[in-house]
Amino acid sequence: MKPLKVLQLLPALDSGGVERGTLEIARALVSAGHESVVLSKGGRLVEQLQREGSRHIARDLGRKSPTTFLQYRALRRLFEQERFDIVHARSRMPAWVAWLAWRGMPAQTRPRFVTTVHGMHSVSRYSAIMCAGERVIAVSDTVRDYIRTNYPPSRWPHLADERITVIPRGIDPAEFPRDYRPSEEWLERFRAEFPQIGQRKVLTLPGRLTRLKGHHDFITILGKLVAEGLDVVGLIVGGEDPKRPGYAKEIRERVQAEGLDQRIVFTGHRSDMREIYAVSDCVLSLSSTPESFGRTVLEPLAMGRPVVAYAHGGVAEILRELFPQGAVAKGDVEAASRSVRSILAGKAEAVRANHRFLLAEMQSATLSLYSGSFKKHQSSTIR
Template sequence: MKPLKVLQLLPALDSGGVERGTLEIARALVAAGHQSVVLSKGGRLVEQLQREGSRHIALDLGRKSPATFLQYRTLRRLFAAERFDIVHARSRLPAWVAWLAWRGMPANARPRFVTTVHGMHSVSRYSAIMCAGERVIAVSDTVRDYIRSHYPPARWPHLTDERITVIPRGIDPAEFPRDYRPSEDWLARFHAEFPQLGGRKILTLPGRLTRLKGHHDFITIVAKLIAEGLDVVGLIVGGEDPKRPGYAKEIRERVQAEGLGERIVFTGHRSDVREIYAISDCVLSLSSTPESFGRTVLEPLAMGRPVVGYAHGGVAEILAELFPFGAVDKGDATAAGARVVEILQDKAPAVKPNTRFLLDEMQRRTIDIYKALAS
């Protein structure tokens, strides 16, 4: 089969799960001898994308304006000139523009159209575009079930089960190796930066400072364990949401009001989360709304670190596969705290090896979809 020419579309290349997945597929395409092209308005990840062998086309299809839809003419000319085999849309507005361009082309001259549903968007005609692909990739069973429930074939006749493929996100075991230990230099620097850790047991809550991530439940759990005589410290690992600075102020004020300033540490955004997972005695996932996947649960579990989490959405899938002991009902902070205690007392089973949620498997299965469509 001749090498494929694949275009992925998304709003920007700055940070986030969609962006990471785009680069991962681009890298795999290049490694397999295919042509990889990504279209976005740009961002800090463009340099990495190009360094890894892909081409970038700068076009802003993420600006929420009626004028953005008119870009379909530009895209149609691009599709015709470049003769892509596959166009893969990963976000709603770029998907709409791409679909408008694609549907107006002769069937025998247009690329094949793929979409990935990365999250559980609001149910609407606007969101339904993510189900318009000739193949629709869902990043978890949770997302597939969400699609089936809200876009049933009775109302969306084209969206048969055969069009939907679940391809879970995956991680590279070399990036998050099991039983990884940080260097002595890193340990010295981190403890110097955060002397509150001392010799205490470390509980970690990763994720941006947004209300959905369950920081108040985390504070409640840490406070209760301290009241019970456990020598623990809580790490809140994540940057503030610039759009909602009031929430970060709210949780910081609560920590101070409850006298937990030395027991709950705000690290801000970190690029060394692997090392932080490695020194954590337990990682928590306390989101109030279901995650479409749950990467911050998978990463520490892949390293063999126990995770306690509210069992809904993609987090429930990952815990069921790798560490069922860590699953508690959504919102049950008391049960979560009790599981943490058992983990700290070495009463929990070992985390199972990750053999399902693997990066190379995700890459291979995605490219297999491209090949099947192109042939």
């Protein structure tokens, strides 16, 4: 089989799970001898993408505006010129433009059209485009069930089960190794930057400062533990949302009002999450809405660090596989506090080894899907 030429489309290449997954598949394509191209408006990850052997095409297809749809003719010309074998859309607006471009091409010569449903968007005709792929990738069983429930074949005849493939996101064990310990130099710098930590037990809540991530519940849990006499400190790790600065101000003011300013540290965005997980006695995930996967739960668990989390969505799947003891009902801060207390007292079971959610498995399954889609198209064209 000849090498494939694969185009992935997404709004931008700045940061986030979709962006990371795009780079991971691009890297796997290059490593396997295929040609990898990514189309986005650009961002800070473009340099890494190109350094790892992929080509980037700068085009803004992410802006939610009627004029963005008009770019489908230019995109169709690009498809015809480049002769991609696979077009893989990862976000709604780029998927719409790509689909409009793709459907106007002759069936015998157009590329295979693949989509990935990364999140559980509000159910609408606009969101339904993510289920329009000839093959649809769901990033978890939760997402597959969301597709089946909200876009049933009775209303969406093209969405038969054989078009949907569950490919869980995965991590590289070398990037988040079991029982990893940071260097003494890193520990010195980190403790100097955040002297509140000292020798206290560390609880960490990773995630951008948005209301959905459960920062208020985290403050409540930490306040309970401090009131009980536990010597703990909480790390809120994540950058502020520039569109909602009021929320960051709100949680900072609550920390001050409750006298927890020496017990809760706002680290901002960090690129050393592996080290932060390693010094954490417990990581928490308190999202008020179910996540499609839950990378910030998987990463510390893969390192053997216990996680207490609201067990819904993809997070529940990960906990069930690796650390059932950390699962609590959404919003149950009392149960979450008890679980954290048990972990800090050394009463938790060991975190199970991660054999399912692996980057290499995700990359291999995605490339197999590409190859299978292309071979199927070749055989149907010959007939």
